[in-house]
Structure formats: C-alpha cells, structure tokens
Amino acid sequence: MSETTISNVGTDxxxxxxxxxxxxxxxxxxxxxxxxxxREIKDGELVxxxxxxxxxxxxxxKKTHAPHAIGLFENGVIRSTPAAELIYTMADPPNLLGAxxxxxxxxxxxxxxSGRVDLGFLGAAEVDRFGNLNSTQVQGSHGMIRLPGxxxxxxxxxxxxxxxxxLEHKKERLPERVSFMTxxxxxxxxxxxxxxxxxxxxxxxxxxxxAVLRFGxxxxxxxxxxxxxxxxDDVLSNTGWKLQHPENVQQTPEPSLEELRAIREYDKEGxxxx
Amino acid sequence: MGCLALRQGPSTRTRLEGAVKPMTKVxxxxxxxxxxxxxxxxxxxGLQMEQMIPFAAGHEIIRQKKRxxxxxxxxxxxxxxxxxxxxxxxxxxxxxxxxxxxGSAYNFRRAVEQDGLKVFxxxxxxxxxxxxxxxxxxxxxxxxxxxxxxxxKGNHFFYQIFSPFAPKESLWxxxxxxxxxxxxxxxRADAExxxxxxxxxxxxxxxxxxxxxxILTAEEVVDAEVIASDPNRTVIPGFLVNAVVECPFGAHPxxxxxxxxxxxxxxxxxxEQTKTKAESDVWLERWVxxxxxxxxYLDQVGADRIDALxxxxxxxxxxxxxxx
Numbered sequence: 229m230s231e232t233t234i235s236n237v238g239t240d241x242x243x244x245x246x247x248x249x250x251x252x253x254x255x256x257x258x259x260x261x262x263x264x265x266x267r268e269i270k271d272g273e274l275v276x277x278x279x280x281x282x283x284x285x286x287x288x289x290k291k292t293h294a295p296h297a298i299g300l301f302e303n304g305v306i307r308s309t310p311a312a313e314l315i316y317t318m319a320d321p322p323n324l325l326g327a328x329x330x331x332x333x334x335x336x337x338x339x340x341x342s343g344r345v346d347l348g349f350l351g352a353a354e355v356d357r358f359g360n361l362n363s364t365q366v367q368g369s370h371g372m373i374r375l376p377g378x379x380x381x382x383x384x385x386x387x388x389x390x391x392x393x394x395l396e397h398k399k400e401r402l403p404e405r406v407s408f409m410t411x412x413x414x415x416x417x418x419x420x421x422x423x424x425x426x427x428x429x430x431x432x433x434x435x436x437x438x439a440v441l442r443f444g445x446x447x448x449x450x451x452x453x454x455x456x457x458x459x460x461d462d463v464l465s466n467t468g469w470k471l472q473h474p475e476n477v478q479q480t481p482e483p484s485l486e487e488l489r490a491i492r493e494y495d496k497e498g499x500x501x502x
Numbered sequence: 503m504g505c506l507a508l509r510q511g512p513s514t515r516t517r518l519e520g521a522v523k524p525m526t527k528v529x530x531x532x533x534x535x536x537x538x539x540x541x542x543x544x545x546x547x548g549l550q551m552e553q554m555i556p557f558a559a560g561h562e563i564i565r566q567k568k569r570x571x572x573x574x575x576x577x578x579x580x581x582x583x584x585x586x587x588x589x590x591x592x593x594x595x596x597x598x599x600x601x602x603x604x605g606s607a608y609n610f611r612r613a614v615e616q617d618g619l620k621v622f623x624x625x626x627x628x629x630x631x632x633x634x635x636x637x638x639x640x641x642x643x644x645x646x647x648x649x650x651x652x653x654x655k656g657n658h659f660f661y662q663i664f665s666p667f668a669p670k671e672s673l674w675x676x677x678x679x680x681x682x683x684x685x686x687x688x689x690r691a692d693a694e695x696x697x698x699x700x701x702x703x704x705x706x707x708x709x710x711x712x713x714x715x716x717i718l719t720a721e722e723v724v725d726a727e728v729i730a731s732d733p734n735r736t737v738i739p740g741f742l743v744n745a746v747v748e749c750p751f752g753a754h755p756x757x758x759x760x761x762x763x764x765x766x767x768x769x770x771x772x773x774e775q776t777k778t779k780a781e782s783d784v785w786l787e788r789w790v791x792x793x794x795x796x797x798x799y800l801d802q803v804g805a806d807r808i809d810a811l812x813x814x815x816x817x818x819x820x821x822x823x824x825x826x
Contacts, residue, residue, distance in 0.1 A: 279602070302576075302626050303551035303702035316603040317579070319552035320764050321757050324701050325817055332703040333551075333576065334634060337627040341646060364623060364653070374614040376600030376607070378653055379577055380626035386647045409652040410623075424650035425672030 255483045257437055258501040259491055260455055261394060262288060263483040264435045265349065268392045272296040273346035274339070276384050279318060280500050281394055282349030284491055286310060291490040300345065302380040304332045314495055337380075340387045343428060348384035348391040354406045355393050357469045358420075358447055359413025359431030361385060362406040378410050385411035390432040397436035403468040414447035439463045440480055441471070448472065453480040526693040527746045528723055531795065534745045535562040538683050538715050542592075544572035546633070546681035546713060551704040552579050552602055553759065556687040556719050558752035558796045564588040565790060574633075574681050576626045576705055579756060580772055583607035586619065587782045588790070595622040595659070595679065597629050603766060604773035609782055623653045628676045630705045632659060635678035636712030642675035649674065684713035687753045688738070689760060691718055692726040695743025698735045700819075701759035707737055716743045721761050723748040732822065751800055751808065762811040 258281060265285035269275055271294040277286045286299050287310040299307045301318040306329040311322040324330055339345055352361035353375050363381055366373050385391055395401055413431045414420055421430055434441040434449060442452040451473035454463055460477050464470075483491075495501045529537075539545060545563070548555045560581045563571070570592040573582050577598040585591050587609030599621075600607045613619035624632070627647045635643040644663065654660035654674060665671035686706050691697035695718050699706070710716050718738065723746060729736055755765035776782040793799045800808065 301702070303553070303704050305702050316766055316769075317552035317764065319550070319702050319757065321759055324553075324759050330700070330702050332707060333626060333630045333705050334708065337630060337647075341627070372615055374611050374621075376605070376610075377596065377598040377621075377623055378625040379598035382625040382651050382653050383627035383647045386649060386651070409650070412648075412650045415650055420650070425646065426649050427646050 255488055256498075256501060257455070259483055259488060260480065261435050261437070262491055262501060263487045264440055264480055265392060265394060266292065266294075266487065267481075268433055269294045269297050269347060274298050274300060274344055276300050276302070276340065276345055276348035276380070276388060277318075278349040278351070279316075280351065282392075283315070284495055284500055285349070287494045288487050288490045292484075292486055298328070300336045300339065302333055302336060304336055305330055306336065310494070314497075314499065316499075337383060340383060343387075343389070345384075345388045346390070347432075348388040350381045350384060350391055350393050350411060352381070352393060352395055352411070354401050354403055355395060355431075355434055356402070356406045356413070357404055357449055358415060358417055359393070359434065359443060359449060360406045360409045360415065361393060361411040361413060362408045364408045364410045367407055382411045385413065385431075386426055386429065388429050390429060393431060393434045395434070395436055397438035397463065397466055399466050399468050402436075402466070414443065418445070418447045420447075438466065444472070450474075451477055453478045455480045456482060527695050527740075527743060528693050529745045529747060531558060531562045531719070531747050531749060532566075534717050534747055535559065535566055535568075538717055538744060539563055539566075539568055539571075540682075541568055542570045543568075543682040544574055544595075546574040546679075546684040546709045547686075548575040548578045548581055549684070549686060549704050549706040549709040550699075550702060551577055552764070553701050553704075553757055554687040554699070554753045555579055555581050555756040556685045556752060557581055557754060557756065558749045558799070559685045559687070559717060559719055559747070560585055561790045561796075561799070563590060564786065565794075574629070574679060574709075576624075576629050577602065580607055580769065583609045583776070584786065584790070586610050586613045587776065587779075588786055591619065593620045593622070595624060595629070595632075597624045597626045601769055601773050603769045608776050608778075612779060622657055622659055624657075624659060625651075625653060628653075628659070628674070629679075630708060631676040632679040633681075633705055633708035633712045635676065636680040637708045638711075640678065642677050644673040644675055646673060679712060681709065681713045683715040683717060684709045685717045685719070686710060686738070687719045687721075687749070687758070689720065689758060690722045690724045690728070691720040691738075691743075691746050692729045692740065693723060693746060694726065694740035695738065695746050696726065696729045696736050696740040697738040697743070698729055698732065699737045700735060703737065710738050710742055713742075717745050717747070718743045719747045719749045719752045721748075721750055721752065721758060731824070733824075734822070749796055751803075752796060754800075754803065754811075760813060760816075762808075762813065765807070765811055
C-alpha cells in the first residue's frame with residue numbers, strides 16, 4: 229500500500245513473534261525496526277513514506293534527527309509535518325488536514341520520475357539476494373498464492389534515489405531469486421539497472437525482524453547488523469542464499485528513549501508497533 | 503427530467519439547452535447503474551485511492567447482477583473484492599487489490615488462484631499514465647518506471663520503445679485506457695454535474711477525462727452558484743458528467759473529508775467475515791442483496807455508528823477572493 233506502498237503480507241506474523249519473544253523487553257521488535265527505518269531518513273530529504281511501520285518511522289525521524297524531511301504519499305498528499313493522529317491508510321482524514329499539498333498521483337509520481345525523491349520505503353512478500361522484490365504472487369505448498377500487487381512499489385523501486393525494505397526474516401521470504409520481480413532491485417547484480425534503462429536508484433537497506441542487510445560493491449546484499457538477542461547463525465540459516473557477512477557483525481542500535489517516546493505518543497495503542 | 507432523457511449523451515444536451523436553462527442530470531442510483539453500466543463494460547472506480555470510494559454505486563452494480571465487467575483502478579480498498587465475490591467481474595486492470603488496513607482480500611485471491619480471473623498487473627504510476635493517455639487522446643505515454651520488472655512482462659499495456667530524441671534511452675510505452683464508465687464520489691455537485699472535490703485526488707481527474715461516460719455520486723447536490731463561487735475547486739466540469747446521484751454516506755466505509763471518517767472497524771470486520779466463499783456470500787447477503795438501497799444500508803449501519811464517524815471538529819479553509 230501501497231499501501232499501499234508497504235505490502236501488507238507478514239504483519240500478522242511479525243506481531244506474533246513480538247508477542248512470543250519479548251513481552252518483557254523495554255521495547256518491541258517492531259519498535260526496533262521502526263527506529264532502524266527512521267535512521268535511514270536524512271534531514272531535509274523527500275521521502276515516499278508508505279504505511280505501517282515506515283509511517284511511524286517518518287514520525288520518529290521528524291521528531292528526532294530529521295525535522296525538515298518531507299513526506300510524499302501516492303494519493304497526492306505531501307506533508308511537512310506528520311498527521312496529528314495515527315492513520316491506517318494514507319487517505320485517512322488526519323493525513324489531509326494540515327498537509328503541505330493535496331493534489332494528484334501524477335504530480336507526486338512526476339517528482340519521483342524526475343529524480344527529486346531521495347528515499348522510499350517498501351514492504352514485500354519476498355526480497356532476494358540483489359534486493360529485488362515480489363509482492364505479486366508466491367508459490368505456496370498448495371499452489372500459487374496471489375498477493376495484492378505492486379501498488380506504487382514498482383514505481384518507487386524504479387525511480388527513487390534509494391529505497392529501504394522492511395519484512396519478516398524467514399527463509400522462504402528471502403529466496404536467492406524472487407519468483408516474480410514486482411519491483412526492481414539490482415536485478416542480477418552490478419550494471420543491471422543501467423542496462424535495463426532505470427535512471428538511478430536501488431535498495432540501500434533491508435530491515436528484517438532479525439537483522440539489517442545492506443548492499444556492497446557488486447550490488448549483492450550482506451549482513452550489516454543483527455538485532456539484539458539474535459545470533460548470526462540464526463540469520464544465515466534463515467536466509468535463502470549464502471549471505472556474506474564480516475567476521476564481527478555489529479548490533480543494530482537499540483531505540484533511544486526519545487525515539488520510543490515519539491513512537492508511543494503516536495501509536496498510542498500499539499496498533500502497528502505492539 | 504428522468505434518467506432516460508440522458509441517452510443521447512451529455513454534450514449534445516448541454517450545447518442545446520445548457521446556456522439557456524440549467525439542466526438536471528440528477529437520477530436515482532438504480533436508474534444510473536441500469537442505464538450506464540451494461541454487462542461487459544469497463545468500469546473505473548476507487549480512483550481517489552482510499553478516500554471517497556463509491557461503495558454505494560458498487561453495491562447497486564452487485565444488486566443488479568451486472569456481469570463480465572472489467573474493473574479499472576489504482577488500488578481498490580475492498581470494493582473490487584466485493585464485486586469479484588459477487589461474480590460481476592471478468593477482468594481486473596489494477597495496481598493493487600486488497601484491504602489496505604488488513605492485507606489480502608479473499609475473494610480476489612480465490613478468483614485468481616482457483617477460477618483464473620484475468621488480472622493485468624499495473625503499478626500506481628502506470629495506471630495513472632494509462633488513464634492520462636486516454637484523457638489526452640494519445641495512444642500511449644512513456645515512462646521509465648517498471649523497466650526490468652516482471653509486472654510489464656506479457657502485459658499488453660506495456661511496449662518497449664526508445665526515445666526518438668536519445669536513441670539509446672529505453673522506455674515503456676504505457677497503453678491508453680478509456681473506461682466505458684468512470685464512477686466517482688465527491689463532496690458536492692450541482693445538478694449538471696459540476697463538482698467540487700477536496701482532499702487527495704489520486705487519478706480521479708484523469709479517470710474522468712478518459713471515460714466515455716461519467717457517473718458522479720455526491721454527498722450533496724447544491725445550487726449551481728455554490729459551485730461557481732470557487733472554480734478552482736471545480737475539479738470535474740459538468741459537461742463531462744452523464745448523471746448525478748445524491749447519495750449521503752455513499753462512500754462508507756471509506757472516508758469523505760469534511761463529511762465523515764473512515765470506518766476502520768468495518769474494514770476489519772470485512773476481513774474477518776469473508777475468509778471463505780460461504781462467509782463472503784453471507785456478508786454480501788447482509789450488506790448488499792439484503793438491503794434495497796443506500797438508505798436501508800445506512801439503517802443497518804446504525805445511527806450510533808454513523809454518529810461516531812461524523813466530523814468532530816470542523817476545519818474550514820480560508821476564503822479565496824475571486825473579486826476584481
């Protein structure tokens with residue numbers, strides 16, 4: 229979702245894992261992921277926000293290190309301030325009240341295509357070794373499973389200066405190669421984007437429920453950090469290819485009190501972040 | 503004037519009579535759907551994304567058992583799923599079909615996975631471009647989106663071209679779309695279909711300009727002077743509109759800015775109550791077949807729920823001075 233930019237698959241499982249794993253932790257796994265996502269936003273950047281966890285990440289970034297970031301939404305909304313209350317879709321009335329601009333999709337997509345957008349957040353059912361995304365259809369044990377589709381994900385992955393993916397870390401969701409490439413990452417590696425004609429961009433990070441992956445010189449993903457309490461082997465054995473990693477893997481920074489406060493003030497009932 | 507008087511199309515009548523006396527295109531939902539949505543039609547809906555989805559019109563399409571429709575839209579927040587579940591749909595041209603807040607929509611999944619529903623996968627931008635091409639009267643518009651993506655493969659809306667001005671520059675030509683009928687819901691319109699809308703437009707304006715016929719459903723039908731007082735807010739000119747239906751709460755459970763909020767619980771319940779075909783049939787019986795029109799639907803929603811969704815704090819825009 230697009231919403232529509234962030235695909236909806238996997239959130240249930242994500243919430244479950246939090247409930248089982250860290251009931252007594254000072255922060256939830258979702259909150260950790262939100263903070264990791266927030267730190268991907270630099271001050272003053274134009275960001276395609278999306279829904280769910282990235283939406284909260286935008287709020288956190290605005291309230292902490294990136295007060296001048298601007299959020300774009302595919303429905304035509306542009307915001308310099310977060311919506312005053314929690315929203316479930318980008319067209320919820322609080323997201324329109326006090327917006328910088330409310331116009332049309334072609335307008336914001338034109339900003340994207342002309343190279344003005346720095347960052348976009350995406351979800352997916354699958355992400356592969358080179359950061360390609362699938363949110364169209366996956367092979368289940370009883371045949372094909374149809375997912376909602378691209379929404380704006382393909383456009384953001386194609387045209388933003390960089391994009392960040394959030395998803396649950398499971399082997400079947402991180403295959404060596406996606407079965408359907410809804411949204412282009414680095415294709416089959418270095419040079420692919422240029423070869424197919426994409427003007428710029430590509431994934432800069434994949435934030436999972438276990439780790440943060442980034443992309444090296446050959447455009448292949450590597451393990452950049454593991455979340456507190458997660459073992460490297462756990463990440464490697466739940467990844468569908470031989471994931472490269474440095475000898476000593478750093479830990480994903482924990483949320484600061486300031487960040488947690490920003491999250492909890494916004495998502496008061498923990499709809500997205502419990 | 504009844505709905506049947508509109509058969510010859512709006513432009514003729516507007517030219518003949520519009521300058522002299524205002525014509526009314528106001529009809530009942532039943533008349534409008536019967537008249538302008540024949541079996542086999544391509545129908546664009548949900549063009550303002552998650553706001554102002556014309557659910558009342560969609561439910562009337564279901565009640566009238568329209569068949570073999572092609573649905574066109576960027577995303578569709580459960581309305582497409584309901585039409586698919588009711589057996590109205592042969593093809594879908596869309597970027598995303600589901601329940602935005604909850605995830606997958608089950609009728610859509612069943613139809614694709616088990617019954618082979620034909621889906622043309624688009625992205626939000628490329629469906630906007632397809633409608634814009636249709637609106638502009640050109641066969642396609644070029645884009646750099648979706649290059650290398652499987653979304654475009656085997657999909658006749660995409661054709662690879664090279665820029666005539668930079669021969670190595672690869673582009674997709676996105677084929678124009680001209681819906682047989684576009685249905686939009688707005689805040690207010692006059693009897694001729696000049697419409698004020700505010701909030702996010704998504705691809706509404708392109709979808710209206712591209713369409714062969716336009717059905718407008720509005721929270722309120724107001725005097726022409728009200729619309730004429732603010733021409734910048736008149737995003738749909740009446741001469742493009744074939745029929746106007748006054749339909750308060752016509753977009754419920756989706757929101758209409760300044761009129762009512764999104765009924766989040768309704769979307770959650772739909773997700774829980776349509777997991778199987780049998781459950782979906784029960785849902786449709788309760789909310790669509792079991793009510794004869796929007797009024798009965800709203801009775802079933804209930805006054806308390808309607809009240810809870812109503813505007814709690816008005817936020818009026820500053821006036822704009824059109825004087826000279």
